[in-house]
Amino acid sequence: MLCFVLAASLAAAPAPRAASAPETLIHIPRMDALQGLTAFLERAGQPAAMLRPDVWFAELHPFLSLDPRQPDTLTRAGIDPASPLTLSLLPSGRISCTRLADPKLFQERAAAMLQTANPKLTEVKATTSAGLTSVLVPRDSGGDIGYALKGKEACAFASVSGGFVDDGQGKVLFKEASRLVGQTPKADARMGKLPGSLYVSIPKRGLTVGLDGSATALQVEGTGMNLPLPAFQSSGTSPYGTVMPTGLLFSRARLSPAGMSDAMDHVRALLQQVCPACPQAELSSITRAVSGRLTGNVLLAVDGVRPRPNLRTPDGRFFASRQALVAEVKDPAAVKSALAPLAKFPGARVLEEGYALDLKGGTLLLRLQGRHLALGNDETVASSLLSVVPTQGAKLPHAVTFTVDPARVASGLKQVSLMDVVADKSLAGIFTVGLELGPLLSRSKDIEGWLDSLPGGGHRFSSRWTLPATP
Template structure:
């Protein structure tokens, strides 16, 4: 029975005609099934030019202009609009494989483009083992060409190799010939994910399916190398009844084997914010705390407030006004585990914990019943303590999260050009704010979930736009 189920799964699985040694592979099972994704990107592209369909349509083929939203335009190139397309990005160039309705027409259109960019008068094909092959140098450097067999064609370009033939053109010709020479193998991972487009990152063990509508973009994927701890698959969260608020709200049920890893990440942040705190004692406290946690965690980021500057480590640490709550097994034992904090530099005893005055602000460590709350903003810590419910509830996933895109856009807008000039680490945030900030400001919400699997993690994200433009 198991073999029959596996066989049925493989039979239904999409089969990317993907090149070996690819850094990224994009697979579209049917070019005529992209209406939902393009509808979302059409709207999103009004505020983020990078997402406009015309921008990513240009990346679908190395030298032909494809527009999947216009089936007749594909037919005019000899390409089947109901067929698949696979783009493989390699260090030595790009390969795009398509199914053809008219191989002769495809060759004519391809030859016209290849000749125009080469300075040659013809793109003469050769035939080897039943595969029609074309390889031609480009005036801009590198090579372009294709391999064709039956109704399958794989086209390629290589980057500029200067005036010396670096052999990459021949290598790509050999690879495309191999791709069209045999049927592609089904990928069972894709059959388990919904999507009109799939993105595969072989080196990271990640596969993501994408689909959408005019108001929603849905991503669902699996990964084997995410830098995350394992999570519990079942159980009740003490934060299950809480309403998501703030810029980021996330609940998680960390498996016992992953609690130390999760606490270690918090310990590293505290050590960064308090370099004067003795590392051995900080590590000792974090180990004692980890031993007394159930694994139920809540992360709440209220907003971003750059004070006074993002150009310093302490400025970046305190810019995100946040707090973390974690359920403890025994409140009395946790209080004992936290006692050494009183001797840290800048520590002040509070009625329910400690305040740690450091450069740039104050860290708070508080214990309310069986809830440990750690944060870098007094108002956010207090608000989270007040909001903690008396009872919990079951959640459908091990991790869930909700992002307020408007608050996120506001936070990204606080990274200035001068910040980037002073600190290159902020360049990525500045670019994201510049490209996506206007779209985020007009988005409704971003939400998602994550679960552990036997081989890694499975995750999902939903980006929602308002019903009315």
């Protein structure tokens, strides 16, 4: 019975006609089923030009202009609008495979377009052998372009320009396209486990994502085997299950013992970075002792970004956002004892329920209140989190749940200036995101999602980006 179930699931899974070892793979099971996703992109693209469908659809084929929103752009090229499209991106170029409704019409349209790639050619001639029809054209600007066709399957390719020297990559892509049209594509089990009208896969990173949407929401769900995330427990009861989301980022999580240890190692490294005068051996001893006395239930809140933060130093970046982390402890007395050495750290102040470390960029706070330990860089955020911890917990549907306030994210991104990028090039990506997506984020309603661990060390994740009902 299990074999039949597995066979049925694989049969229903998307079957991309994918090249060998692509860097990125994009698969659309049906080009006429993208209306929901394109509706979101059209609306999101008004304030964020990089999300406009025209930008993405221009990359679907090496030499044909295809727009799944307009089926006639497909039928005029002899392509079946109800068929799949698979785009394989490789270091040497790209291959786009489609199913044809009219092979002859496709050849006529392809010949006209390929003629423009090399005006010196008087005619684009196709070669047919053993049922395989193919064209290879050297581009006037360098590199090769063409297609392979067998029956109603066509794979078009274009190599990355190697200048005016033939580097042979075009012939490699030509051979791969010829192989692809002659084989039955294999079902992709990872894609088959995910909902979506469009799939993106990055094999080397073990990442597969399914996307779908509507005019008001984008749904993203995926799996990753090499994500920089700790291991989580299965869904279960959390003491923070009923705490209401607030701030720029709000998240509840249930970490496994190994995940908790990894998280505390990250905390230790971060504290060592912002407090270089803190004794490293004692800091490591404290974090190990505390890590072993945590249940794995944690609550994270980032309220927002401070005005004009100093983003050019590690301590400045640490204190740029107002944030706090609350973790449930198994043995409050043992944790209190483990924290005692903090009293002798440079800049330390003993508080009624914990300690404060006065550092160069601000003050780091640790408070132990009952069975909950708070670590934060803002007194208001830390105290607020501790004050709303309920007396009874609630079951979480997933190991991690999170909410994001897009407007606060947009406001925070504005704090990254061009001069910050000049001083630290690592901030260029954040600065670019602010320019490109900031206007869309400021008009968005909310972003929410969840994560779970998978057997073998991977993760499954889901996120929903919602826009207001009316623009």
